[in-house]
Amino acid sequence: MKKLFLLDGMALIFRAHFALIRNPRINSKGVNTSAPMGFVNSLLEILKKQEPTHIAVSFDLPAPTFRHEMYKEYKANRQETPEDISIAIPIVKQIVDAFNIPRLELAGFEADDVIGTIAKKASGAGFQTYMMTPDKDYAQLVDENTFLYRPSTKGGIEVLGPKEVLEKFDLDRVDQVIDLLGLQGDAVDNIPGVPGVGPKTACKLLKEYSTVEGIIENVDQLKGKLKERVSENRDQAILSKELATIKLDVPVAFNEDQLLLKEPNKEELVKIFNDLEFKTLLKRVFPGEAPKKVAPKPGEQTSLFGGAAPAAKAVQEEVVEEIEIPIDTINSVAKNYRLIDSEERYQELVEYLSKQSEFAFDTETTSLDSLLAEAVGVSFSAKKDEAYYVPLTLDKEKDQKILAHFKDLFLNEKILKIGQNLKYDIQVLDNLGIAVKGPFFDTMLAHYLIEPDKRHGMDTLSEHYLNYKPVSIETILGKKGKKQKNMRDIPFTEVYEYACEDADVTLQLKYALESQLKEKDAESLFYDLEMPVMETLRVMEKEGVNLDVPSLETYSVTLADEIVQLEKDIYDLAGEEFTISSPKQLGIVLFEKMKLVDKPKKTKTGQYATGEEILQGLRQHDIVGKILDFRQLNKLKSTYVDALPKLIKEDGRVHTTYNQAVAATGRLSSTDPNLQNIPIRSSRGKEIRKAFVARDEDHVFMAVDYSQVELRIMAAFSNDQEMINAFKAKKDIHTATAAKVFKVAEQEVDSDMRRKAKTANFGIIYGVSAFGLSQQLDIPRSEAKQLIDAYFEEFPSVKKYMDDVINKAREDEFVTTLMGRRRYLRDINSRNFTVRGMAERNAINAPIQGTAADIIKKAMIDIQQWMNTQNLQSKMIMQVHDELIFDVHKDELELMKSKVKELMENAYEMKVPLEVEVGEGTNWLQAH
DNA sequence: TCGCTGTGCAA
DNA sequence: TATTGCACAGCGA
Numbered sequence: 001m002k003k004l005f006l007l008d009g010m011a012l013i014f015r016a017h018f019a020l021i022r023n024p025r026i027n028s029k030g031v032n033t034s035a036p037m038g039f040v041n042s043l044l045e046i047l048k049k050q051e052p053t054h055i056a057v058s059f060d061l062p063a064p065t066f067r068h069e070m071y072k073e074y075k076a077n078r079q080e081t082p083e084d085i086s087i088a089i090p091i092v093k094q095i096v097d098a099f100n101i102p103r104l105e106l107a108g109f110e111a112d113d114v115i116g117t118i119a120k121k122a123s124g125a126g127f128q129t130y131m132m133t134p135d136k137d138y139a140q141l142v143d144e145n146t147f148l149y150r151p152s153t154k155g156g157i158e159v160l161g162p163k164e165v166l167e168k169f170d171l172d173r174v175d176q177v178i179d180l181l182g183l184q185g186d187a188v189d190n191i192p193g194v195p196g197v198g199p200k201t202a203c204k205l206l207k208e209y210s211t212v213e214g215i216i217e218n219v220d221q222l223k224g225k226l227k228e229r230v231s232e233n234r235d236q237a238i239l240s241k242e243l244a245t246i247k248l249d250v251p252v253a254f255n256e257d258q259l260l261l262k263e264p265n266k267e268e269l270v271k272i273f274n275d276l277e278f279k280t281l282l283k284r285v286f287p288g289e290a291p292k293k294v295a296p297k298p299g300e301q302t303s304l305f306g307g308a309a310p311a312a313k314a315v316q317e318e319v320v321e322e323i324e325i326p327i328d329t330i331n332s333v334a335k336n337y338r339l340i341d342s343e344e345r346y347q348e349l350v351e352y353l354s355k356q357s358e359f360a361f362d363t364e365t366t367s368l369d370s371l372l373a374e375a376v377g378v379s380f381s382a383k384k385d386e387a388y389y390v391p392l393t394l395d396k397e398k399d400q401k402i403l404a405h406f407k408d409l410f411l412n413e414k415i416l417k418i419g420q421n422l423k424y425d426i427q428v429l430d431n432l433g434i435a436v437k438g439p440f441f442d443t444m445l446a447h448y449l450i451e452p453d454k455r456h457g458m459d460t461l462s463e464h465y466l467n468y469k470p471v472s473i474e475t476i477l478g479k480k481g482k483k484q485k486n487m488r489d490i491p492f493t494e495v496y497e498y499a500c501e502d503a504d505v506t507l508q509l510k511y512a513l514e515s516q517l518k519e520k521d522a523e524s525l526f527y528d529l530e531m532p533v534m535e536t537l538r539v540m541e542k543e544g545v546n547l548d549v550p551s552l553e554t555y556s557v558t559l560a561d562e563i564v565q566l567e568k569d570i571y572d573l574a575g576e577e578f579t580i581s582s583p584k585q586l587g588i589v590l591f592e593k594m595k596l597v598d599k600p601k602k603t604k605t606g607q608y609a610t611g612e613e614i615l616q617g618l619r620q621h622d623i624v625g626k627i628l629d630f631r632q633l634n635k636l637k638s639t640y641v642d643a644l645p646k647l648i649k650e651d652g653r654v655h656t657t658y659n660q661a662v663a664a665t666g667r668l669s670s671t672d673p674n675l676q677n678i679p680i681r682s683s684r685g686k687e688i689r690k691a692f693v694a695r696d697e698d699h700v701f702m703a704v705d706y707s708q709v710e711l712r713i714m715a716a717f718s719n720d721q722e723m724i725n726a727f728k729a730k731k732d733i734h735t736a737t738a739a740k741v742f743k744v745a746e747q748e749v750d751s752d753m754r755r756k757a758k759t760a761n762f763g764i765i766y767g768v769s770a771f772g773l774s775q776q777l778d779i780p781r782s783e784a785k786q787l788i789d790a791y792f793e794e795f796p797s798v799k800k801y802m803d804d805v806i807n808k809a810r811e812d813e814f815v816t817t818l819m820g821r822r823r824y825l826r827d828i829n830s831r832n833f834t835v836r837g838m839a840e841r842n843a844i845n846a847p848i849q850g851t852a853a854d855i856i857k858k859a860m861i862d863i864q865q866w867m868n869t870q871n872l873q874s875k876m877i878m879q880v881h882d883e884l885i886f887d888v889h890k891d892e893l894e895l896m897k898s899k900v901k902e903l904m905e906n907a908y909e910m911k912v913p914l915e916v917e918v919g920e921g922t923n924w925l926q927a928h
Numbered sequence: 929t930c931g932c933t934g935t936g937c938a939a
Numbered sequence: 940t941a942t943t944g945c946a947c948a949g950c951g952a
Contacts, residue, residue: 481929582949583934603934611935635936639947663943667939674945677938685937710939710942766941776941837940845942849939853943881939881943 004054004122004259005046005149006115008133009103012039013092015134015151017085024084027277035088036276040095042151044285046132047261054127054259056102058114059093062497063107063471067243074243075189086493090339091276097336098268102258105335106250107471112138113247119146121254130159137186139165140177140246170203172210179212182241193240194233196225212241271344336386337500339492346405349380349388353409356382358416358441360507363428364499366394366488369672370427371542371655375399376487377495378406378429379503384511387500391492400432410436418510420444420458420502423538423660430542440531443506444661446513449522449530452823453664462505465512470505471498525820525854530660533857536864536876537658537668543875544653545675545887548691548923549645555687559637566630573623580630583610596621636679640688647673653695658879665846666821666853667881676880678924692924695887699874700920702893703927704900705883707915708733709852710765713818716910717847718801722794727912734758740794741787760791764798765848767841802844809843817850818908819858852882855914859907860884863900872896885924893920 016038024034067074104114122129123145130149148160183202185193209215216234273282359382365373381387392399422442444456571577578585587608591600601609618624647654662669670676679685715723726736738749738757774784792799814824823846827839874892878885888896904916919927
């Protein structure tokens, strides 16, 4: 006879803890071991007296379940889990693992759902199943092959079959247990039931009407208060019944072999029992095993879990085939997530990981800012469903000691390090003195190449590629806001499963994404461009840039004075005071009160449009000029002059963050602060550039920018000989263009012609229309059309290239850059004119903008590599799309100027030469 | 406090 | 009805 025991882990832990609450077991380290002790005792008793052939333990996961979705108050009155229990849970899990007993865990469901589902399947497969739990709700699951094995409060055991259940609850059928629970409710789970109806009344009603539904149908036959209560709470009764119903179709596979009772891992158990100081227990279970430290056996295993893992894997695969898994559920069975928190375990883990060709890792930290972040722990995974968490202490010295074990591992260039947003984790480890070395695989950046304009968050990727919704960070830290907890305040017992899961998921994502990279021919782009540039960016961010704060402070005062004066003038002219920077209020003042125009333009939300373009057309009114001035000054003051100094870190420098996975074209973006939109055009804006200065008197600012890189790329792509020749002859490209489209000699091109040609050149790159160009140049549409026609006539290859790109995009639904970066344009065949138009412009622009991005990334890698070999004091500190900025030591200036120029110009060879301009100065403005 | 809107800075 | 971004102030839920 096959005999299966299914244990409700969490319920047993709670019971064991509270059974000894007056007399808890505390070991010499001050740890309350009541729960682990009680659990182990129960387990041993079963193993000895009941002799099961199969066994498993199910645990609830912290994730909310479908019941919470049904009823948001579900378990809402639960007090916070006592800390002793939070600590006990991972310990008990370790014990279960050491016994080689599979753990059944499924996010979105509770242990009773998992146990119920397995029990029903086992019943059909000829098992005798015992569900061990103090929870009486399980009574609903009992049948001729399934029993409730219930440790009673008195210390004895109660075994309930169908007969016993009916007797105990005074019911006619077992399934009425659910109706009973639905009627009387459950204070513990905050299930309401019908107020005023207890077990007695419930039984009476069920005897008469069989089910909750039956009672509701016949509510008219009831009398007095009872009638009132039932009819008032009928919805609540139905809901309560639903909540009390244990789900029997959760997506877990029933795999007999996996549940087979196995020999425990004696070594591991001895170690754990020693840790917990279970001396008597140790003697009882392993007589002759003195309480001493046990050294791990070297070699042989490929996994820290020996043979247990393959079984788990088999189950996993079977799950996928057998059951359609809801996207919001986890299909995990018997995950092995372990705490690594002793000297021996560090060594054991390092030894194991050192033998792998790759591993995923993830750091848990106290801040989203990688330069300020302190690590609270590191998780690792080298195999699906297996992960390890190394908690740290936030004491830098101690943590460096702990991590010293892992240093060689992170430096080993034969092992691929996998992570999600690796730049961050590498920096966090760098803060602790560990300079992680490649090769790298960043799952976020891999997906960026696969689907550049989708989102690349780990949760999204997991749901899409693994059909699995990871536990959200909010589950641990709470919702964002003032009350959100910091990682530093969370005990590692609550973090480690989340952390392990992240490493596990990241590893699994790598498996999914690497084949996608291959399929999309993006492997070289990934390994040779994005991964190396990631490291370059990290170093640039860490380096930061020096700001002249006193000059900004002085300027802030100047601006403030001017702003106050402008405010006064504006209020005078308007005849009232209002908030000038509120477009809504400003619109009302200008267009309702002052009636500056008859038919003011409105925005899509019905407000008056007061943007720069609109106001420029109304400059004849005195107030408008003042408002434009006010806007400019306010903008500069709030966005730059006052904001930049606030972002200075302890080292006196500002450190931007480059985001490598935001711009769909392949460009970088920059935040906190955005260093890619520092003003330069207006004279007031130039003052801000002046505040970006070299690090000290021994250094100078050097700015090197590609000249007309996007136009050169278009010339090369279209193979337009006229344009290529113009570039080869080092002509001013806009003047050359003007000469052609206006059909005059180059010497006769005036500034207006050049301006129009320049705008046309930019427009071409963006996929311009006659309308757009007419707007941009403020000329009639007809003239804009003529300009475009002339352009295409003079540069027929450009026209042909644009048509070809769009046609190719219609076939492929994607476009490609020089280095193989794709952008998908699934709207390119849309019947919607507007939507399709957008896709067509992207088809023109993305390869050009993206190729420029590819080229400068390549240049950055080459430059960084060269600078490393030269051991230079100079640093590359910023990138602004087509420009690189360096803090150059004066001794190295000539070398840097010539070599950087050379490396940038030769980053990639095209039919058109690349040219760069080099500038130097004490500040960024001068360097141009 | 969050998210949206309008605005404006850069390549 | 021109490409790609980020950040600000105001404002309402």
